[in-house]
Amino acid sequence: MDEHKINMLSDKIVKGTISEQEMEEFNDWYATYESLEQNVATDKNQEALAERIFKNITTEANLQISKPHSIKMWPRIAVAASFALVIGMGVFYYSAKQADEMRQTAYLKNIKPGGNGAVLTLADGRKIRLDAATKGELANEEGVRITKTKDGQILYETKGTASAKDKINTLATAKGETYTITLPDQTKVYLNAASSLSYPASFASLNERKVELNGEAYFEVSKDSSHPFIVRTADQEIKVLGTHFNVNSYKEDGNTKTTLLEGSVAIGFSSNKNETGVIIKPGEQAYIKANKIYVDQVNTEDAIAWKNGYFRFNNETLEQAMNKIARWYNVTIDYKDPNIKNRNVYGSLSRFSNIGDVLNLLELTEAVNFEVEGNKIIVLKK
Structure with missing residues (x-):
């Protein structure tokens, strides 16, 4: 094997990219080392080559090892000793790197993307694991029928004069879960991961359609000019009549951000009713900072990418x-x-x-x- 090929294979050992076939070829070459002088001009050249490979491997692997010395050794024995140590280190580093990559691959395979899943907590405290629930009726709360549709969504249907306005339900997703729900007024809500939405089982006889959000959700609000739809978060109160908008209220992301896609939205403060709010237009995003509401022009696709x-x-x-x-x-x-x-x-x-x-x-x-x-x-x- 010529010096160029030795260099190439040794570099691959260092980088952990050598194939099994190439590693076998490198080992076969070393096994026939006693005839090495036929392939490369001098033992001096071989010793220099061994030292170069040794240096590359120790540098790449971040090892603090003294290089092999050849003082008082016969030249060929010195070179052989150098290569023995170099090859041993190279195989060790190559194997260790492969093992680490295999561990990383195994870890990555075990981490799965999220999917549909949530827990619905009814007014009486009952909890329903929605992804495990069968299709059809899940519960009936004083005239309000709660069903799981064929496509796995949750639907509220009010029959007659339902009196469930004081019955608060909560839909909650964990990390790695998302869910879609149609509220009693036919408003559609897409709930992102690690989020919760609380709402009355019926909006009948209520002047406002008020819900509370922690986390993130996209709302498609059904139009009803006489009954405003209100979303409350930790720091915002969002009032609409009928529109499409996204609300991000994750605590770890900072302040609540409301992004409007369609219609108009009035943004106010959850904690201070006396503060003046703002009305935002499609393509705008409102957030609160230092007790002041700011409005930015944004790309709405960024805000609803998760939903899509x-x-x-x-x-x-x-x-x-x-x-x-x-x-x-x-x-x-x-x-x-x-x-x-x-x-x-x-x-x-x-x-x-x-x-x-x-x-x-x-x-x-x-x-x-x-x-x-x-x-x-x-x-x-x-």
């Missing part, structure tokens, strides 16, 4: 992106360097992608690397 089955990272911080990943794949995030949380990231990918593909997309920012341990994603600075 996508991750869209459009100039978001790494922390915001990782929060979305943590909620959807039900993982925890560990930052080895907290300073990288504010790095901006970009990209778009299906929410049903393997988590490895999502992490690879973020690594293209050239700001971070990731390691996976069980259900924990470790974020490393490049």
Whole structure:
């Protein structure tokens, strides 16, 4: 084997990219080392080559080992000793790297994207696991029939003069879950992961259609000019008559953000009724900061990407992106360097992608690397 081929194979050992066939070829070459002088000019050249490979492997593997010395050895024995140590280290590093990659692959395979799932808590305290419930009627609360449709959604139907206005129901999703519900007034709500929505089982005889949200949801509100639809979060009160809008009120994401797609929305303060609110138009997003309401022009597709089955990272911080990943794949995030949380990231990918593909997309920012341990994603600075 010539020096070029030896160099090529040794470099592959260092990088962990050598194939089984190439590793076998490298070992066969070493086994016939006693005839090595026929292939390469001098023992001196071979010793220099061994030292170069040794240096590459120790540098790549971050090992603190003294290089093999050949003082007082016969030249060929010295070179053989050098190569024996180099090959041993190379095989060890190659095997260790392969084992680590296999562990990473196994971890990634065990982390699945989210899907349909939620728990419905009725007014009497009963809890119904919706993804496990059979299709058809789930409960009847004083004239309000609650059913699970053929496509797995929850539907409220009011018959006659239902008196369930004081019966508060709560739909809650865990990490890795999402669910769709049609409320008693026919308003459709798409609930994102790690979120909850509380609402009366019937809006009959109520002046307002009021619900409370923690987390994120997309609303398609049925029109009823005499009965405003109100969404309350920790810091916002959103009043509409009939419109389409998204509300993100995750605590870890900061303040509530309301994004309007259709119609008009009045934004006020949950805690202070005396403060002046604002009315936003389609394409605008409102949020509260330091007791003041701010309005920005935004790309609404970014806000509702989750509902349409996508991750869209459009100039978001790494922390915001990782929060979305943590909620959807039900993982925890560990930052080895907290300073990288504010790095901006970009990209778009299906929410049903393997988590490895999502992490690879973020690594293209050239700001971070990731390691996976069980259900924990470790974020490393490049």
